[in-house]
Amino acid sequence: MPLTRRHLLASATAAALLPRAALSAEGLSVVATTGMIADAATAILGEAGTVNALMGAGVDPHSFRQTRSDIVAMTRAELTLWHGLYLEAQMEEFLTALARKNTVVAVADTLDRDRLLSHADYEGRFDPHVWMAPELWSDVVTAISAALQDARPDLAATFQARTVDYQTTIARLHDYARTAIASVPEEARVLVTAHDAFSYFGRAYGMEVLGIQGISTESEAGLNRIRDLVDTLVERKISAVFVETSVSDRNMRALIEGAASRGHEVRIGGELFSDAMGEPGTYEGTYPGMIDHNVTTIAGALGGTVPARGMDGKLAAGL
Incomplete structure (x- = not known):
């Protein structure tokens, strides 16, 4: 109950x-x-x-x-x-x-x-x-x-020192993301995801972000929204979209099928961490690993140049 x-x-x-x-x-x-x-x-x-x-x-x-x-x-x-x-x-x-x-x-x-x-x-x-x-x-x-x-x-002094160390890693993540996304051809810097969780990412690194659902996963994706996004995929020849680990891929599959019905092939560029990190005990289960994974997956799928195992070679193989 x-x-x-x-x-x-x-x-x-x-x-x-x-x-x-x-x-x-x-x-x-x-x-x-x-x-x-x-x-x-x-x-x-x-x-x-x-x-x-x-x-x-x-x-x-x-x-x-x-x-x-x-x-x-x-x-x-x-x-x-x-x-x-x-x-x-x-x-x-x-x-x-x-x-x-x-x-x-x-x-x-x-x-x-x-x-x-x-x-x-x-x-x-x-x-x-x-x-x-x-x-x-x-x-x-x-x-x-x-x-x-x-x-x-x-x-307080101990906590402050550890904070500086942690924020130094975050600063390196930002530099890595900026370089990785800049390597993606400008016309390909379009990120299509399940819901609007990546707007700050897009603003920070110069990417256009299109989500099927709104900011909250509680919002519904209407047929008109899916139809409009299919039009965008076809007209702009967008070849890759991304699913999220914490959101159903049902609507994303509908996008791919809709584009295919109009003769345009769209593939899933990878799975991104949006509202939750990866499994505990893994690199992707940390904040640095989460962002490293997302940046590497997005840039790699959209034609950018990135190391296969991410910023420091810590990403799991095959991601």
Whole structure:
């Protein structure tokens, strides 16, 4: 049976009666909603605590709903880090309520609004997919680091040093992406994906981005939208489209079939990580690996020149 608001609040109240995690042998206890946040928090926190990511590989944050065990974990954690910008749409009410009693930080909400793209589906909202632009995500990492430093002021210098190391890798990712996408012929710099998760990526690296669905995977792809995109594929001779690990490829298959019916062959250029990273324990299951994979896959499929195993040769073979 689905959890109603009454059930969620009751669960939160019950969980609040449990003892909060304290500074112990395990250190600071952190819950992060997305894998991208968890990766940064883990790198900065190191051995000083533990990070529990609620959303794993292939999980769509737009539709994710917290379970009772998630509620207990967030209520007992010393710090809960969530993205904000309406990414975790189904969790927002609970997280807002939790923030009245616990330390809860929406890390992407710290970004200046003039750096964000408007959300076409919701007035007054913004596109939440800021991790797709490494330079922008680096500032979110600063907010994650600040929250950890506030929780453990005695370790602030250590956390700051680790933040600098992590952001140095992000800066290298940005340079790699800029060079890789620049190697794609200008007329081929069109990225067709399942939903509009790559707009910040497109803005950062000069690519036109066309998504079947809107910014949220909860939006429906109408027949008119698919028909219009088929027209675009045929008229502009676009030869490759991309599926996403956290979104069904049903609409993408419809695009390919529609183009084929008009005598134009379109192939799947590869699978991209959009709203979630790869499997835990893999390079692609880290934020640097996620972006490295996407950049290498996109540039390679569209005619650019990239190393087969990515920026540092860490990508899995055959991707």
